[in-house]
Amino acid sequence: MSNSSQSLELLFTFLSRSYTTLETNFFKIPGSAVVARYVKSSHQNDPGRTLLEAILIIFAIRTLLQSRTRGDQSAKHFIQFDEKEIDELVDEWTPEPLAQPLSAHEQAELASVPVIVGPNGPKPKLASGKIVTNLASYNFTGLAGNEEIKVAALDTLKRFGLGSCGPPGFYGTQDVHIQLEKDIADFLGTEASIIYSQAFATISSVIPAFCKRGDIIVADRGVNFAIQKGLQISRCTIRWYDHNDMESLEHVLESVEKERQKRKSPLTRRFIVTEGIFDHDGAMSDLPKLVELKKKYKYRLILDETLSFGSVGRTGRGLTELYNVPASEVDMLVGSMATGLSSCGGFCAGSHVVVNHQRINGTSFVFSASMPALLTVAASEGINVLRNSPSILTTLQENVRAVRAILDRVDCIHIPSHPASAVIHLQIRWPTLQVPSAMTATPSSSSKSSRSNPLLVKPRDPPQFNVELEERLLQEVVDEALAQGVLITRAKRLRGQELIEVRPSVRLAVTAALSRKDCEKAAAVVKAAFVKVVGKRR
Template sequence: MHKTVPSAPKSKLANGRTVTNLATYNHFNFINSEAIKEAAVKTLRAYGVGPCGPPGFYGTQDVHQTLEADIAAHLGTPAAIVYAQSFSTISSVIPAFSKRGDIIVADKAVNFATRKGIQISRSTIRWYEHNDMEDLERVLAKLVKENARKPLTRRFIITEGLFENVGDVVNLPKLIELKQKYKFRIILDETWSYGVLGRTGGGVTEQQNVDASQVDMIIGSLAGSLCGGGGFCAGSEEIVEHQRLSGNAYTFSAALPAMLATTASATTRMLQEQPELLVALRENVRAMRAQLDPRSDWVTCTSAVDNPVLMLILKEEVLESRQLSAPEQDLIMQDIVEEVS
């Protein structure tokens, strides 16, 4: 009988070699925690594999309510709502609030799931240069001027906490300042920053000392490093309750399996009770980064210093000296991937 072995920091290859596993989001090795496994198995035996229905129709269980309360308490928001799929959370939240005729101003580097939500909303879209707060203010000021005599619409700034495609971090205090100045709301996608940034993994608001209540909607993932599943949106009571009927991915999808809700609650609490986990992660990030950048002659890292996902690009001097085209750059990076796979 074949035995499935969970991914771990060290993996043994078929040829007998033991190597360090860098191709995983299991940053804290929660997946191999015996305490979490025990809690998951206990929940599985008590609740079964899945709730077999949407949250509003048989699907909501006490573990889901506990998880929502745990997330809200961790972030410091009045409420939170849990979705069954991480990807569909942000792409469902956006069209639940922004409709045709409303205005969205978005960072050009936002991830694919966020772009799908923006597309589905059919709102008026304006883009600003990645993480460029001066360009964002220019776009906001122009929009406010253009719509001064038009009927009032809902207006949103959409960005990420830790950018999936670039690896850097948003300037949240400046974003809050612009939001208040031009009367916009903020939708912040923390899919990659929740559980990673901040003293207890509370994300960008914790890392940059911003009151989470100043961010209208905080979206995050419970998969990956938290070893659970699904996603969440945190905000005011009104923001959360509106989604229970208007969030398509919440209303029309089967609820998150109870086992994954229990696991996510456990790991969220562990990060708060054991901040040394975050300290160890950052030491690992620094050690790995020191091996790649600046020691490498070929690549540099664009990721923020606390980002465990290291985004590598070819150095400008390499591109200039070798006059590499975009297809040639892709081939080189693919060779690197195949070499380390």
């Protein structure tokens, strides 16, 4: 008994001694007296709080120590297995193949893509040896074969070599890039611009650079795939308005504002995202109305001019020139040097603040090598050509009118594209009464009465069509036109990956490099092909 009390006594002395050393050491730390005083006084006032705070500290330490990669282990769905069971499960597991083999239809799809031998231009040669009239490639203003540009490009090649060998931040910014950024900004009339090395990767990087979780984006239902991907990455709150319908846009803007007032949520960034000329059908946005609405509701406008830059306006400056709206009214104006200037890459023009922000936050700008110098100079020279010879755009518009004059009045063709658009989509027009199964004519007038839900990307009355049938017919049209010496293409879509199913169409891209006569001839061939393939089924 005495033995045990003695050892207890020893223990107590040890405890008290270690406590004193701890205490003296603790008070040696600068600022510890304050902490001690705080703990003491709070304990006096409210002993429960000490306990609470101790628990909080323990919890914080536990959270910090928990490994990120093993986050699931403590979750309630975690099942404990022993090693043997895991081995068995591993042996049992058979994964799906990494890629499903192509179906016959998909193989045919790949095989049907024409191979151009030699330079692509208004009259390229195909692998079959045939020389065809090209109404499919993007070469609106015929810059692709321009001799002046070629001389400048070759000169650049000798001075710079080909690749830029580095991202813009690490010695990849060359004087030619700075020059092109300046040229684009001057051409459009914005403060600054920034160039990306692929057009498709531009807007999907611009959107998430500005729009973060909690911000609001109001977008057109018919925006292109690149924008859809940008919206997906941004993780914003997205509201949809009917395709190219300003009334619907205003309604959505109004409802967002009401919702905000009702919830009294703080002010967040708000954006309208749409296209100049839509990739899906060639329709054109009403820019003055867009600008009016964005100012009224205090939104910022992100406008994708991939197809309209270099194809509309007096000198090809795009929608802003066509509608005579200063480009500075568009907060982020995204365009493509690949389609508009027959080079490669894309750009975003805007104010200094907008552009400089992207130099750090534009993912595909920061993490990608800058554009090859040769192609950068080709784009700069392209702008020069456009600036100095407005006649090219006049020729282009004449060609567009010539093609439209022939195709507009064909019974079996429906053209949703704007009359000034150099990209012309041809859809199949079915007679209203005799429609193939799973397909009715597009409702155009009846849908106005009740509105679509802005939360859903699907419109209230989605147009009905039979994708497979129409694609097959259109492919026949394409093949038929090719047999007659005109290269056209179906507008290719990733079926199932687009947010809404896009109606199949044949996409023409008119160019100023062809004479008016050639365009008329080619359009007549397309018309004949449509009549032959679609007309006989009516």
